[in-house]
Amino acid sequence: MSQHVDVAIIGAGAAGVMTALKASANADLTIAVFEKDLREGANAAISSGSLAAGGTRFQREAGIEDSPEQHAADILEHSRDEAHADLVHAVCRVAPTMVEWLADELAYPIEIGLNLPRAGMAAIRLHSDVGRQGGVRLMRHLRDALGERDNVALVDGAPVVDLIGVDHVTGVVIEQNGVREEIRADTVVLAGDGFANNRELFARFCSELGEPVYAGVSTSTGDAVPWLEERRAVFANMGSCLRHGLVVADHGTRVSPSLQFYGAVWINTDGERFADEESIGYSPLAGVLFDQPGKRALMVWDDEAMAITQESELMRESIAAGAFGRARDVTELAERSRIDAKKLETALVAAPGRRQLSAPYHWAWLTHGVLTTQGGCEIDTLGRVLRDDGTPIPGLRAAGGTAVGISGPNSDGYMSGNGLLAAFGMGWIIGDDLAAAGVRRA
Numbered sequence: 001m002s003q004h005v006d007v008a009i010i011g012a013g014a015a016g017v018m019t020a021l022k023a024s025a026n027a028d029l030t031i032a033v034f035e036k037d038l039r040e041g042a043n044a045a046i047s048s049g050s051l052a053a054g055g056t057r058f059q060r061e062a063g064i065e066d067s068p069e070q071h072a073a074d075i076l077e078h079s080r081d082e083a084h085a086d087l088v089h090a091v092c093r094v095a096p097t098m099v100e101w102l103a104d105e106l107a108y109p110i111e112i113g114l115n116l117p118r119a120g121m122a123a124i125r126l127h128s129d130v131g132r133q134g135g136v137r138l139m140r141h142l143r144d145a146l147g148e149r150d151n152v153a154l155v156d157g158a159p160v161v162d163l164i165g166v167d168h169v170t171g172v173v174i175e176q177n178g179v180r181e182e183i184r185a186d187t188v189v190l191a192g193d194g195f196a197n198n199r200e201l202f203a204r205f206c207s208e209l210g211e212p213v214y215a216g217v218s219t220s221t222g223d224a225v226p227w228l229e230e231r232r233a234v235f236a237n238m239g240s241c242l243r244h245g246l247v248v249a250d251h252g253t254r255v256s257p258s259l260q261f262y263g264a265v266w267i268n269t270d271g272e273r274f275a276d277e278e279s280i281g282y283s284p285l286a287g288v289l290f291d292q293p294g295k296r297a298l299m300v301w302d303d304e305a306m307a308i309t310q311e312s313e314l315m316r317e318s319i320a321a322g323a324f325g326r327a328r329d330v331t332e333l334a335e336r337s338r339i340d341a342k343k344l345e346t347a348l349v350a351a352p353g354r355r356q357l358s359a360p361y362h363w364a365w366l367t368h369g370v371l372t373t374q375g376g377c378e379i380d381t382l383g384r385v386l387r388d389d390g391t392p393i394p395g396l397r398a399a400g401g402t403a404v405g406i407s408g409p410n411s412d413g414y415m416s417g418n419g420l421l422a423a424f425g426m427g428w429i430i431g432d433d434l435a436a437a438g439v440r441r442a
């Protein structure tokens, strides 16, 4: 490979692959994507692959009214982070075009997820693959598409270990087979995700979350944090995470967030309902569970709810792991859960206007976990990394989990779909900008 490229991208996950796909539309650009560890891979590849977009033709065909503005309003209502409203609007604006492009240009089998309602969304807007295989299928598809671009080198097993240049970034240092090599680049894009699997950084920024189950990939070690610190980048929302309150205790698999819209209930170890199931997303639920006795709760649903949700990849994984129990009636549920039968009976009565569950029951013990961090370096709406004096660091861009997200200062602000939206959306914007600008542009 040449020792100089126009664009060097760090990480072949959601943000990195999208940046490369879009930038490669300019055939004059030479692009290299360096991936640390293909086998461990990206969070995007273990994600549900649910893509939030407001105003797509898939929604219109299903009679759903929505728009990028409504999408942005819902995110901001949750995140309460007006300081980053421009980023939220920027990614929401490109989201519908991006989802349609996946279908039309890349022939990805995508549909609106009519059985994927989520708390806080004014309209159904999660899009998913037909068949619900999730992020693994999406990332394989995108990587295959990238493989067809003549001007892109996708280099696996090549972690970036440093950046070249402090005031002006002019390349990356990669390591392969123990040998370090400098690759010069006019633009470097940080797309290596967050730091949820770096104990030291997690303790430094997210100590109030305790020691949650970590359900993301091992590669999220925040490699870019010290590089950014050295270059006087500003960080924001570093304590904010994509948490998950639907992690099955002792198994680490997750329950579908759709279940609670089909009558599923949460009951704590004292036999009490403690939250309105339809109005709490899975990230804030983690915080609510954290405050429950034993930091866990029983989730109960029935055959009808199971039938609607069981084809999702989350439910398939949990079923395969033997993470769910089944009880023929309240008495058996009480025996198995060790919660008082009378209290259970009361807790299982549907709230007004909600579906009443009927026996037999399915159940799982839920606990709280973390999937990714959501804070990162400040960027402008073209993904340029900003210094403490507000100026962009020449030659450096960031997208996805390395950059500040769109979920606000704490984990209650995460809305379903925000993670991939920030990564793919900003990757799309940066890639487009680089393609339009052509060679030799920071």
Ligand SMILES: Cc1cc2nc3c(=O)[nH]c(=O)nc-3n(C[C@H](O)[C@H](O)[C@H](O)COP(=O)(O)OP(=O)(O)OC[C@H]3O[C@@H](n4cnc5c(N)ncnc54)[C@H](O)[C@@H]3O)c2cc1C
Pocket (backbone or CB within 6 Å): 010, 011, 012, 013, 014, 015, 016, 034, 035, 036, 037, 040, 041, 042, 043, 044, 045, 046, 047, 048, 049, 050, 051, 052, 158, 159, 160, 161, 191, 192, 193, 194, 215, 216, 217, 219, 220, 221, 223, 242, 371, 372, 399, 400, 401, 402, 416, 417, 418, 419, 420, 421, 423
């Ligand atoms: C279990 C799970 C389910 C999720 N489900 C959803 C969902 O359905 N919808 C949604 O919107 N979000 C979801 N998310 C969040 C979403 O996956 C992430 O927010 C998103 O993948 C972040 O994109 P990224 O490109 O920043 O990072 P990633 O997709 O994680 O990719 C980063 C890549 O960079 C590589 N890398 C890291 N450091 C280096 C280095 N030094 N050199 C070279 N390469 C490096 C990594 O190996 C990795 O391949 C989920 C997350 C998890 C963990």
